[in-house]
Structures are given as C-alpha cells and as structure tokens.
Amino acid sequence: MALKKILLVEDDETLAMGIKYALEQEAFLVEVATELESARKRIDEKDFDLILLDVMLPNGNGFQLCKEIRTYSDLPIIFLTARDEEVNIVMGLELGADDYITKPFKLKELVARIRANLRRIEGKKTVNRYLISGQIRLDIVNQKLMVEDAEQHLTPVEFRLLFALMDNAGRILTRDQLLGYVWNTESDFVDDNTLSVHIRKLREKIEDDPSKPEHILTVRGLGYRWRE
Secondary structure, three states, X not given: OOOOEEEEEOOOHHHHHHHHHHHHXXXXXXXXXXXXXHHHHHHHHOOOOEEEEEOEEOOEXXXXXXXXXOOOOOOOEEEEEOOOOHHHHHHHHHOOOOEEEEOOOOHHHHHHHHHHHHHXXXXXHOOOOEEEEOOEXXXXXXXXXXXXXXXXXXXXXHHHHXXXXXXXXXXXXXXXXHHHHHOOOOHHHOOHHHHHHHHHXXXXXXXXXXXXXXXXXXXXXXXXXXXX
C-alpha cells in the first residue's frame, strides 16, 4: 500500500520539523511549506492526500489557501490553529475545511484526525449504492432508510439532510453548510428552528434514545457531526 503524502503548511520551522518527524514515524510522507507561495508551488507540482494548514502565515493566512483549494479539489484539509475562538473555527469549516485541531495538541490526536479524514475520502472514491453505518443503511438510489432491517420513511428534506451527514461522517457540518446541502438556498431565508426540527425528526427515526443521540451529534456553537 502506498504511503500517504501530507503537505504541512506551518511557518514555525521548529514546530514543523517536529510534526514532520513525528508523522514520518507513523509511516506518512511529509513535505513542509512555511508560507503561502511555497505551499501553492508544491500543490501545483505534486499530488497530496491531505493538507495540514496553519491559520496564521507570514504572507497571508490559511483561510485564503483553503478557499483556493476548494475551487478545484476536495482534498482533506485540517486546520492547525492556536486561535480557538469560535468565529475562526466556523470560518475555516465554512470555507470547506474538513477538521481543525487547536495547538498545543497531542500527537496521537493529530494522527487519529488525519487517519479519520483519509478514511472518509477513500470511502468516497468507491461508488456505492448505499451509505452504511452500523445497523443504519441509506439506499441512495431509491432514497430509502433501513434501521435494523426496518424501513423508516424519509421526506425528501430528511433524505438530503441524512445523506449530507452520513456522507461526511466524522466531519463537523455547520448550519450554513447543511442548509446549502438540503435547501440549496441562502441561510437567511430559512428559519433557524427549521434545521433543528428536521434533526429532531431524524433522531427519532434512527436513534435508540433520541434524547441521547449516538449518531447525529450536536457540536455546540458549530453545527452537527455524524458518528459511526
């Protein structure tokens, strides 16, 4: 199996070399860029499996690069940030980042996040009629939901919402991202409570205890995440 190639964009050279060394011990191939232009050059010249992207860079910021990448690629992007204010996390996710991790972080947590996002993108490369998570099976072609071999009726909105969550398993989806997936309209035109109502109805159909969900998790202040 080919080793996964990671581009680390981090301006702190000491930290970057430490992360590079640690990830190489976990059998990843790692290249380092310390600013935007060198990162762009490496992305143009080589194929990477995932990007670790610092928010604050000497000649710009990671948000800018993330936005550029998302115009042509769904390459997994994980933000590395010492700025854990909610607004910055939400901004990164809305620009298309897959995940974030706040400095200082533990190596095991970083490796786990990397592997989870690599599994997600690998799963998308295989065209499949179904999305399956434990005893939950979503038939994409016929738009049917089976929970423990019992069919649960889905409205068109519920299907699109569930598909978005399951197709992005492990990834936090913000409110605006989900509204874009489900209603394909500006979020300002959809009542804020509408999404919560549909989430509640979905939980009633798939969760053993909707008041203590195991699959559709609320990430306070950010959005929702599907846990397999």
